[in-house]
Amino acid sequence: MTTTDLHGLTGAYALHALHGDERAAFERHLAACDTCEQEVAEFTATTGRLALASTVRTRPVLREQVLRGITTVRQVPPGAVPLERVRRGVRRGRGLARWALAASVAAAAAFGGTAVWQYERAQDAQNQAAQAQRHAEDLAGVLASPDAKSRSARVAGGAGTLVVSASRDQAVFVASRMAAPPRGKVYQLWFADGGRMRSAGLMDPGRSSQAVLMQGAVDGASGVGVTVEPAGGSKQPTSPPVALLGVPA
Amino acid sequence: MKEPVHIGKSPSAKPDLQQLLHEVALGDQEAFAAVYDAVAGSVLGIARAVLRDHAQSEEVAQDVLVEVWRTAPRYRPDRGTAINWILTLAHRRAVDRVRSVEAAAARDTKAALLEHQPAYDEVTEQVETRLEQEQVRRCLRTLTELQRQSVTLAYYRGLTYREVAEALALPLGTVKTRLRDGLIRLRDCLGVTA
Ligand SMILES: [Zn+2]
Numbered sequence: 530m531t532t533t534d535l536h537g538l539t540g541a542y543a544l545h546a547l548h549g550d551e552r553a554a555f556e557r558h559l560a561a562c563d564t565c566e567q568e569v570a571e572f573t574a575t576t577g578r579l580a581l582a583s584t585v586r587t588r589p590v591l592r593e594q595v596l597r598g599i600t601t602v603r604q605v606p607p608g609a610v611p612l613e614r615v616r617r618g619v620r621r622g623r624g625l626a627r628w629a630l631a632a633s634v635a636a637a638a639a640f641g642g643t644a645v646w647q648y649e650r651a652q653d654a655q656n657q658a659a660q661a662q663r664h665a666e667d668l669a670g671v672l673a674s675p676d677a678k679s680r681s682a683r684v685a686g687g688a689g690t691l692v693v694s695a696s697r698d699q700a701v702f703v704a705s706r707m708a709a710p711p712r713g714k715v716y717q718l719w720f721a722d723g724g725r726m727r728s729a730g731l732m733d734p735g736r737s738s739q740a741v742l743m744q745g746a747v748d749g750a751s752g753v754g755v756t757v758e759p760a761g762g763s764k765q766p767t768s769p770p771v772a773l774l775g776v777p778a
Numbered sequence: 779m780k781e782p783v784h785i786g787k788s789p790s791a792k793p794d795l796q797q798l799l800h801e802v803a804l805g806d807q808e809a810f811a812a813v814y815d816a817v818a819g820s821v822l823g824i825a826r827a828v829l830r831d832h833a834q835s836e837e838v839a840q841d842v843l844v845e846v847w848r849t850a851p852r853y854r855p856d857r858g859t860a861i862n863w864i865l866t867l868a869h870r871r872a873v874d875r876v877r878s879v880e881a882a883a884a885r886d887t888k889a890a891l892l893e894h895q896p897a898y899d900e901v902t903e904q905v906e907t908r909l910e911q912e913q914v915r916r917c918l919r920t921l922t923e924l925q926r927q928s929v930t931l932a933y934y935r936g937l938t939y940r941e942v943a944e945a946l947a948l949p950l951g952t953v954k955t956r957l958r959d960g961l962i963r964l965r966d967c968l969g970v971t972a
Contacts, residue, residue, distance in 0.1 A: 537951075540958030541939040544932040545873045548940065570972035573862050575965040579933055580865040582914040583823035584907040587839070591818065595840055596811055599847040604805060607851035 532558065539565050543572030603760065605735065668742040670694070671701045678777035684755060685716075687737060691753050691774045700729075700743040700753065700776070710734050710757050717758040718743055719766060720750035721773070729753070731762045750776055795860035802850040810847050817861065818843060819907075821868040828872035828936050829879075838875050842868045858972065873936035917967035925960030928953055 535558040541547050542555050559565050671677060671694045681690040687706035694700075702718055710716055716732040718741060727750070729743035743753070754770035756763075795816055801809035821842050825835035846864055853863055918926055924946070931937045931945060943953040964970075 537954050537958060540929075540961045541932070541954055543961065544929070544939075544957060545870050546932040546937065546939040546942065546957065548938050567972070570858055571965050571970055572961045573858060573866055574970045574972040575961055575968060576869065576933060577859075577862040577865045578910065578964075578968050578970065579914060580820050580824040580869060581861075582907065582910040583827040584819040584904065584910070585823040585826060587818045587822050588836075591822070591836055591840060592814060595814060595818070595843045596807070598840065598844045599807065599810060602844055602848050604803070604847065604851055605849050607803065 536562070536565060539568040539572060543569050543576055605733065606731075667697075667699060668701055668740060671697055671699045671742065672740075680774050680777045682772055682774050684772040689755065689772055689774065691776070693747060693776055695747075698746045698748065700747050701740055702729075702732075702743055702753065702755075703740045704732060704736075705738045707737050709737065713760050714757050715760055715762060716771075717756050717762045717766070719754040719756065719770070720745065720747065721752040721754055722748070722750045726754060726766050728762065728764070731758075734760070747776060752776055796855055799846075799850055799853050799860045799863075802847060803853065810850075813846065813864075814843060817846075817864050819904075820861075820865060824865060824868045825872045825875075827934050828869070828876050834875065834879070835872070838871050839868070842871050845871075869933070876936040877938075913968065917964050920967050921960050921963050922956075924948070924952075925956045925963065928956040929960040929964070932957060 535555055538547060538551070538555045542552065542559070547555060559569060672692055676696050677692050677694045679690050679692045681688055683689075684704065684707055686708040687704060689707070690703040690705070692701045692703065700720075704716075707716070715734045718729040718732065719726040720729050720743070721727075727745065729745055730741060732741055732755075733739055753774050753776060754766070755772040756766040756768050756770050758767060795813065798809045798813050798816070802813055818839065822835060822839040825838040825842070826832070829835045829838065842864075845867060853860065857863070858866075918930070921929065927946060928939075928942050931942045932939060937945065939953045939957060940950060942948075942957075943950045946953070948956075
């Protein structure tokens with residue numbers, strides 16, 4: 530589909546009238562097109578009015594069910610920004626090494642899918658936003674780092690790319706189209722040093738493609754592992770890794 | 779459940795949804811109850827408009843409202859207002875449901891599809907909603923026939939634009955344009971800014 534065609538899909542998109550592939554294609558375009566972004570925002574506000582006009586009275590039992598329901602539902606970690614936004618941020622000159630980021634993002638994009646940021650849940654809720662911002666900068670920093678090296682492998686039906694910056698001593702794991710973990714489970718990332726596994730955080734179970742800033746320093750780790758763990762993660766791996774990638778030297 | 783107490787402001791003063799959602803994102807269940815009170819009727823309303831089945835629309839509404847709780851930490855104010863974030867989610871889920879329900883069975887006939895206009899079948903005593911309905915109806919009338927049919931089939935029936943094209947026997951490109959032009963007219967008539 531040409532870009533001109535894509536510009537014309539704002540209406541269909543805001544009405545949820547696009548099918549899977551078209552929707553994905555348009556979303557990639559949307560992330561890079563300010564005109565469409567603005568139009569979609571306006572159309573979404575417009576369809577919101579159609580929804581408001583449909584307002585009905587609800588039965589009290591629904592309220593009880595929902596309010597009871599949420600007490601057992603764990604909230605997602607904050608912050609998920611499409612990777613394209615980073616590229617735009619770079620394009621707008623937020624001071625990242627443009628070519629370096631483009632190069633490593635291209636490597637990640639070669640596996641297809643829309644990578645997203647993933648932040649760990651901030652410990653201090655008050656600092657959530659600031660922390661998320663720092664994580665985002667760290668993540669972008671690793672990808673943009675001139676000494677970033679990457680290594681890829683098939684992981685859980687998709688692809689995993691490990692990007693390591695030696696100068697920053699940090700790593701990012703970019704997952705692309707990985708199969709969803711079993712219900713109630715999450716993928717957990719680990720640094721492997723010697724025979725020891727050190728937790729490097731959890732992946733978002735709701736997304737098959739994402740970029741995760743690995744928690745903690747690489748600190749001489751020889752490899753990175755991915756395991757399937759119960760929701761919330763484990764202190765030590767409880768299952769054999771679904772993937773092991775050597776840290777690129 | 780306590781009734782909300784309003785001191786020093788009119789009872790109709792709307793809670794600041796964005797602020798509430800921020801508190802929800804920090805795990806505040808009371809703030810969520812306030813969000814529920816502000817949006818549940820619209821969430822259920824849009825589900826019912828699309829699904830037209832009471833039991834199914836309640837299921838969808840419940841899913842959507844729990845999803846609002848679950849994903850509140852991901853809500854980004856710079857991407858749109860809190861209410862639109864929630865209503866978009868509600869419409870998306872209702873459409874997904876109607877498509878999965880109707881995927882196996884044959885879709886309604888063209889005639890039945892075209893008959894369907896926004897139902898608003900619930901008698902509402904809420905002045906706000908009545909005004910909103912009147913305005914939306916009035917603005918829908920400013921659309922051309924094809925624009926109005928395309929927009930309502932997509933929004934209220936959950937048809938993809940390909941299905942709209944099929945239902946109206948129009949080329950795909952025409953429907954794309956009608957949807958966009960229709961929304962532009964609606965947007966301007968309703969005075970929407972984003
Ligand atoms: Zn565009």
